[in-house]
Amino acid sequence: MTALIEEKNEEIKNQPKEQSKDRDIARGRVIVITSGKGGVGKTTTNANIGTALARAGKKVVMIDTDLGLRNLDLLLGLENRIVYTIVDVVEERCKLKQALVKDKKNPNLCLLAAAQTRDKTAVTEDQLKDICSQLQKDFDFILVDCPAGIEQGFQNAVAGASEAIVVTTPEMSAVRDADRIIGLLEAKEEIKSYKLLVNRVRPSMIATNDMMSVEDVSEILSTPIIGIIPEDSGIITSTNKGEPIVNDEKSLAGQAYANVARRILGEDVPFLNLESDTSMVGKVKKFFTGLFGKEK
C-alpha cells in the first residue's frame, strides 16, 4: 500500500518538473523589477540591466508598466521614437511587434512603452500575462518595469513574471516597503525566485556607521543580494543624456550594473569593493584607526 502511494507521489512530482524544463528551454525569462517605494531606482535599474544583457548578446525587451508616469523611454533616450504604447496593443490598434521600439545603439534591445495619457486600469493582469507569453517566444529576457506602490499597477506588472528583483536603498522607508513587497511576492505562486538589489549605497557613510550596510539590509529582509550599486552622480548625467550608465565602462555604478547582468546570466561575480575609493578623509581615518585599534 505504502509502495503504491510512493509511486503515485513520484509520478506527481515528475510530471510538473518535466513540463517546466521544456518551458525554460523554449521561452525567455520574465523578470519584474519592483520596489514598493518610489524613487529608489527601479527604472534606472531596468534600463541598465536591460542594456547590459543586450550588450552580452541576449535579445531583451523592456516593458514599462508605469501607465501615466512613463520614464523608461527617457532613460533610454527613446522618447521621440514612440508611436504605439502597450495600451494600443491591448486595445488592438496595432500589433505587438509594431509597438516595440528598437534601441538606438543595440538592435538586441527593445522597449514596449507605457501610455502617458492613461491610468493603471487600462491594462489588466491577464492582458499583461498574455503579452509576456507572446514576447517569451522571441526574446531571451523580458524585463518588466513595475510602478511604485502595491496596488493594481504592481499586480499587473507581477502577473506575467516568474522572477523578481526587489530594488531598495539602505534607508529605513525603502527597506520597510521592500519588506511589504517581498511579502506580496511570496504569496504569488508564479514568482519562483526573487533577489535584492541595494541601490545608492554610500560606502563612506557605512564606514562611519551612519548608514545601514548592505549586509544589514539583506539580513533584515532575509533575502539574497544580486547587486550593490554605489551612489553615483554619473547616474544623473547619464539620465540627462538618455544613455544608460552601463555604457560608460569607467563608471563604478556602470560596472556594478554590468555585474548584476552577469549574475543574472549565471556567472559567479564577486561584489565590487566600493570602499577602496573613499575620500581622503576616509583614508586618513583608516590610517588612524589602524594605529589606535578599533574605532568606536
Add this chain to the structure above:
Amino acid sequence: MKDIFTDLYNKVFGFFRQAEKKEEESAKDVACNRLKFVLMQDRTNLTPELMDRMRRELIELLSKYVEMDKEALELGFEQEGTQMALMLSIPVVRAKDESEIEAILAKEDEEKAKREAESAEESSEIEDSSSSESKTEEIVTEENEASTDDEDTMSGDITEEVSKLEKSEDLLVGAVVSSPISSQNKSNESVSGKKEEKKPVDAISK
C-alpha cells in the same frame, strides 16, 4: 530656590546623558533596531481592530482587581533588546478593597459553577469532537467570538457581565501571552520556510 537648582541640575545632567547615549548607539544601529521592530509589527497579524479588542478584554479582566483610568490605558508593542514586548501601562485610580475583590470573585465562582452544571452536557460533546489540539484551538476562538457577541447584546445585566468576565478570562490569557507572539512566529516561520524552499530554485543565478 531649591527647586530651581534641582531643576537646573537635572537639565544639565540630562543633557550630558543624552549626549552619552547618542555616542553609544550609531545611526546605523538605531536604524536597524527601529526597522526590525517596525517590521515585526508589520508582519504580525494584529489589526487595529484586534488590538482594540485585546485592549477592551484586558480592561474587563483587570478592572475586577483594580479601579483604573480606562481612557488612559496604553497598550502597544515595544522593543526590549532583540525581543518584542507587549507593553501595558495602567494608571490606577484606586486599589480595590480585599472584601470588594472577594465579593466579585465569589460571585464569579458561583456563576461559573452554575454555568458548568448547565453546560456539562454541551461541553462534554464538544470535548468528544475535539480530540486533536488544533480543534480545541478553533473552539477557543469560536468562544472568543461568542463572548464578544454577548458583550454587545447584554451589557446591562450584571450577572451576565460576570459570566462574560469569567469566560473571557482564559481567553485573555491566550490572547496576551500566546497569540501575538505565536501568530508572529507563525508568519515568520512561513516566511522563512518559503524562502528556503525558493532559494534552491534560484532561477536568477542559473
